[in-house]
Amino acid sequence: MTVRTRFAPSPTGYMHIGGMRTALFNWLFAKKHGGQFILRIDDTDQERNIESALNPILQAFRWLGLNWDEGPETNGPCAPYFQSQRLHLYRAAADRLLAEGKAYRCFDTPEQIQADRTAAEKEGRQYLNIRRSCELSPSQIEENLAAGKPWVLRFLVPREQKIELEDAIRGHVEWDAGLMSDPVIMRANGMPLYNFATVVDDGAMQISHVIRAEEHLPNTAIQILLHQALGNTLPIFAHIPYVAAPGSKEKLAKRKLDKYRNNPQFKILFDFADKVFPRIGLAQQGGLDPVMVEYYEKIGFIPAGVLNALARLGWSLDDSTELMSLPFLIENFSLERVVKAPAGFDPEKLLSYQAHWMYQLPIAERVAGCLPYLQKAGFVSAELSLAEQQYVAAVVAALNERIKLFSDVLTFDFFFKDEFAANEKDFAKIFSKAGTKELLLAFRPVLDAVTEWTAANLEAVTRAFCDSQGVGQGTLNQPLRICATGSPIGPGVFECLVLIGRDKTIARIDAALVKLASGS
C-alpha cells in the first residue's frame, strides 16, 4: 500500500503553529514510508474564505522546507486540490447517496430544528432528528421542490449501528450511532460540508492515513459512516493530541491571544515582538503573534529550531534524544511513539533548540539571516557595499553564540549607531567605584598613543597600563566597555574596540569623560 497523507487547511490568512505540527507529522510519516504528502485546500465555506489567505500557509511550508507532492501549484493526479473546484464530485456522491436512500432532503427550517432541539433539551433527552421529511411521499417532495422550498441534504444515520474505530494512536474507540443526529452533508446553496467533502476527497485521493488532531475524533464517527455508505476503503486514522497553550491543557487558540499575553511562559515571545517588530518597520507587530508560524520566521527563528521543537511536541524517539534534524526525523518518525496526552507548547524549550541549531549554522548563513534586520532598522544600506558586508560578518562572528535569533543582532546596535546613550544605571554603577574615573582619565592618552589597533595589542597595552597603576585589568575593562559600547554586555571588550574603530572609540570615551566631569 502506498502511503498517502494529507493536510487540509482552510485559507484563514495565517498558519497555526499547532496545525503546522500536525502537518509535520503527516509529512514525516509520508516521507518515512516513501509515500506522498498532499496539500488540499478546504475552501468550501465562502464566508471564511479570505482573499489571498492561502499564501501565508504555503509560505509557512516553504519556509520550513516541507514540500508537498501534490497540491496547489504543484498539482498532481488528483487535481484540482481546491475543494471549491471539486464541487461536481461532491454533488455526484451526494446524488448517489440520495438515490440509494442513504441520504434525504430535509425541508425542516432552521427554526424548526432549533425548536426540536430546545424541546429535547427541556425534556432532558438527547436530541435526534425527527426526520419529518422522510415521511414525505414522492409527490409531496416533488411539490416542495416545484414550490422552491429550501432544503438541505442530510445523511441518514443508521441508528442501529455501532461504530468501531481502531485508531493508530488511541486504540479502540467506539460510538453508538443511535445517539447521533443526521448531519447535513450539502448546504442549501449546494456547497458540501466539511465532513462530507473530506470523506469524498480522502476516498478519491486515496489517502491511506488520516493523521490529524484529536479534536477531530468526534467527527470520525460520522466520517466512518460516510465512508461506508460511499463504499470507500477506510483509511487508517491516527488522532494525535492537540497542542496546548504553554503551561495549560487547553487547546492553543488564536482567539485566546489576549489571555496569552499574561501567560508567563508565553511572555518571552510577546516581548521579542514588542522589542523587534517596531524596529524593522512592522507597526502593531505586523499583525503577527506567536500562534502563527509567520511570527517565528519574521522574528528570526530558523526552520531547524522550530521543526525540532514541533517534532518533540507529543512525540519522542527514546529516553534521551532531543536534538533532531529533519533528515533524522524522517528516518526515525513513527506513529507508535506519539503520546496520547495534549502537549503544552513550551517557548523556552523551543528557544533552546533554536540556540543549538543556530550555532550549527555556518557563519555565512548567520550573516545572511541577520542582514535583513540591520537593513530594515536602517543600520546598513539596502544595496550592501563590500565594506559593509565584511563589517557585518565580523560583528556576527564576534557576537557568536550571543545571537540566538537573527533579530538578536539588533540588541548590539552600538556596533552600527553613531549616537547612543549608555544605560544610566549600568554607567553609574561602574563609575561609582572610587578612582575609576581617574583611571580612565589617565588611560585616555595611552589609548591615543596606540598605533596598532588590534585586539591583541589593545589587550597588551591595557595590561601594561593596569600593571603600572597597580590595579587589576577588570578595573579598566568594564569602564572601557560601557563607554565604548554603552552596554555592560557583549563580545570581549578589545574585540568590541576593534570593531567600533579607533576614532569612534576615543570619541565615545571623551564624551563619557565630559559627562563624568559635569555629572559628579
Place this chain on the structure above:
RNA sequence: GGCCCCAUCGUCUAGAGGCCUAGGACAUCGGAUUUUCAUUCCGGUAACACGGGUUCAAAUCCCGUUGGGGUCACCA
C-alpha cells in the same frame, strides 16, 4: 449537560509487571571556566492524581473516584 479522550518532576517526555533508589531534556538553584555577557563543564532541588482490586511483585493490568480537556453548526 450528552458523547468521546486523557492523567509520570514547573514543562516536554522515558517507562509494554520485576532492570525504578523512576531516566533524559528545558526551566530553576548552586559551583567551575570565561576579569562583562553569552557559551561550555560539573552538581543540586523536583513527579508516578486518589481509592480499590489482580499478582510473589504494579508507574506499568482491571474497576471506580477525582481532575483536566475535546466536541456537540447549513465552521473547518
